[in-house]
Amino acid sequence: MAANRVSAVVLKLIKELKNKGSLCGETHVQKTMYFLQEIEGVNSGFDFMIYKHGPYSFDLRDTLASLRANGIIVLVPQRYPFGPSVALTETGEALLREYSVQLEADVPKIEHIARVLGEKEVVDLERLGTALYVSKTNGIGSDFESLANEITRLKPHISRERAMDALKQVNEVNPVP
Amino acid sequence: MRKFRHEVKDPIHAFVQFDDDERKIINSRPFQRLRFIHQLSLSFLVYPGATHRRFEHSLGVMELAGRVFDVITNPRKISDEVRSLLSPFVDLNDPNHLEQWRKTLRIAALCHDLGHLPFSHAGEDKLLPVGWDHERMTRKIIEEGEIADILKSNKIPAIKPELVAKLAIGPKKANDLEFNDWETLLSEIIVGDAFGVDRMDYLLRDSHHSGLVHGKFDHYRLVDTLRICTPPAESETGDKSKEPSLGVEQGGLLTSEALLLSRYFMYSQVYFHPVTKIYDLHLADFMVDNMKGQKFSVDAFEFVKTTDNEVMANIFVAAGDKLIPGHKHAKRIIERDHLRVLYERYPRDIRINKDAVQIVYKAAVEKYSEQLVRYFLMPAKGAPADFLVYQNDDRVDRALNMSQVIAHIPTPEKEVVYVDSSIRNDATEWLEKERNRLIGK
Numbered sequence: 001m002a003a004n005r006v007s008a009v010v011l012k013l014i015k016e017l018k019n020k021g022s023l024c025g026e027t028h029v030q031k032t033m034y035f036l037q038e039i040e041g042v043n044s045g046f047d048f049m050i051y052k053h054g055p056y057s058f059d060l061r062d063t064l065a066s067l068r069a070n071g072i073i074v075l076v077p078q079r080y081p082f083g084p085s086v087a088l089t090e091t092g093e094a095l096l097r098e099y100s101v102q103l104e105a106d107v108p109k110i111e112h113i114a115r116v117l118g119e120k121e122v123v124d125l126e127r128l129g130t131a132l133y134v135s136k137t138n139g140i141g142s143d144f145e146s147l148a149n150e151i152t153r154l155k156p157h158i159s160r161e162r163a164m165d166a167l168k169q170v171n172e173v174n175p176v177p
Numbered sequence: 178m179r180k181f182r183h184e185v186k187d188p189i190h191a192f193v194q195f196d197d198d199e200r201k202i203i204n205s206r207p208f209q210r211l212r213f214i215h216q217l218s219l220s221f222l223v224y225p226g227a228t229h230r231r232f233e234h235s236l237g238v239m240e241l242a243g244r245v246f247d248v249i250t251n252p253r254k255i256s257d258e259v260r261s262l263l264s265p266f267v268d269l270n271d272p273n274h275l276e277q278w279r280k281t282l283r284i285a286a287l288c289h290d291l292g293h294l295p296f297s298h299a300g301e302d303k304l305l306p307v308g309w310d311h312e313r314m315t316r317k318i319i320e321e322g323e324i325a326d327i328l329k330s331n332k333i334p335a336i337k338p339e340l341v342a343k344l345a346i347g348p349k350k351a352n353d354l355e356f357n358d359w360e361t362l363l364s365e366i367i368v369g370d371a372f373g374v375d376r377m378d379y380l381l382r383d384s385h386h387s388g389l390v391h392g393k394f395d396h397y398r399l400v401d402t403l404r405i406c407t408p409p410a411e412s413e414t415g416d417k418s419k420e421p422s423l424g425v426e427q428g429g430l431l432t433s434e435a436l437l438l439s440r441y442f443m444y445s446q447v448y449f450h451p452v453t454k455i456y457d458l459h460l461a462d463f464m465v466d467n468m469k470g471q472k473f474s475v476d477a478f479e480f481v482k483t484t485d486n487e488v489m490a491n492i493f494v495a496a497g498d499k500l501i502p503g504h505k506h507a508k509r510i511i512e513r514d515h516l517r518v519l520y521e522r523y524p525r526d527i528r529i530n531k532d533a534v535q536i537v538y539k540a541a542v543e544k545y546s547e548q549l550v551r552y553f554l555m556p557a558k559g560a561p562a563d564f565l566v567y568q569n570d571d572r573v574d575r576a577l578n579m580s581q582v583i584a585h586i587p588t589p590e591k592e593v594v595y596v597d598s599s600i601r602n603d604a605t606e607w608l609e610k611e612r613n614r615l616i617g618k
Binding site (some may be wrong): 084 | 262265348349352355356358361408409410418419420422524527528531556557558559560561563572574575577578584587588589590
């Protein structure tokens, strides 16, 4: 496989999420990577669109597939009702060590996002991710009312109240100083 | 008496049925062209039976899409929660409304492969302008070509080309469009990772024609057990995501395992077969040289004028004439003088050195020359098979939590170093001697 810095960023994110107590399923990785890109400016080159549970990147999905195919990550089944968790293998840990210098500048940013979002559940990440996506695509300065309308239009199962709450939370997520 | 329903015999589905409207699409030039586009490119040079075309595959996808639609919209399978969640987009109680969606879905399924170049995937990245692929071309043909004309000219009432295109190519390739939950479900029926009927049909059909029996699975059972599910709550409060997706009833879990195993076997033995892959590369090289660097037109009417037939005729002529651009590649195909496998990814080597294949490639280039050595990566793609399973006690869980088989099916990825046949023996001996030094012990 073509191991690269982007794969290492994904691995580091998975590791930090787990350190912060995240269940770290694929949805957790998808949404937190979106925050890492949009809030912290860590450029992974993944294109995100509104799809499964909010912002979703098919490129990231394929990167995770390739990492699995190469025995760098594994999916670990969980007890009901939780979805499977993504975990680094020994090979994954070794790869991460190999890229430690190249990742140096990104580590505080990854740790910050993991700290802020690590304990969130899928349902929270769906709302927060969608709120960030809507804020970015409609302009950060747009008023919460219209942004909340947009969230409920895109994801009708998210209530307006929850959409407003998600926008407020997202507004408070700042890049690492 | 005039018939309003039509049917054709099919080796996979027994019969494929279609109505007058669907027949208008089938009889169009873009669709008839698919009779002359091989489903598996030049794989017939390895599996002689694999000469089937995208035409019958597309009919099969339409047939399966209709069957899946009927199953998942069966009132007995729709929970109140799902009915309510989808109510902003579709009235699941209205048979006329559903029939309109069913027809849109079937036409989208029928059209999903219209934008394939001659010999399908081979050379797609080299022969279309930058930013184009077969999905984008499919969309253009549906929205602007003869198909659009048929749909728009009220020959097929109230089915919008844009919606057909959207469902046909799905969110991955139509990422400039928004998909609501219902449209997401419908596109999942066609191009979904877990239960997409495109995949179901190509696995069954490619298996049938190539003669690889382990590509088969019980698709009747699988289709009958599909169901729209919502994920279980993942918190103490019962708070949960309510996004519906295509899942399977517990009774279909074994068949789902069989589908995923079939996929693994077919990728390992057909789609990532190193010889079929190298023929694809020779074919792409031929087309690039033979077209003197020009690209295929992306005009919806112009594009559909070329098929495998014209390309194959050019290959035969070029193979016998040194002066024709692409001669050496054509000769490789006609005389079966393809590049040979020197080394491919070997799990034990990868554990020792994750870059083993690239290291061998670079060393081989240094030893021989870039002209005689080639590296090719067939990357893993797709989501893990983590679909929802509706259990007999009405609980919903994830397949990866329930199935040891699904949790352990490897994700196919292949990496190969090829060499010219003239140096094959020498290169094999060289690698045998150098292997430990290059890769490690």
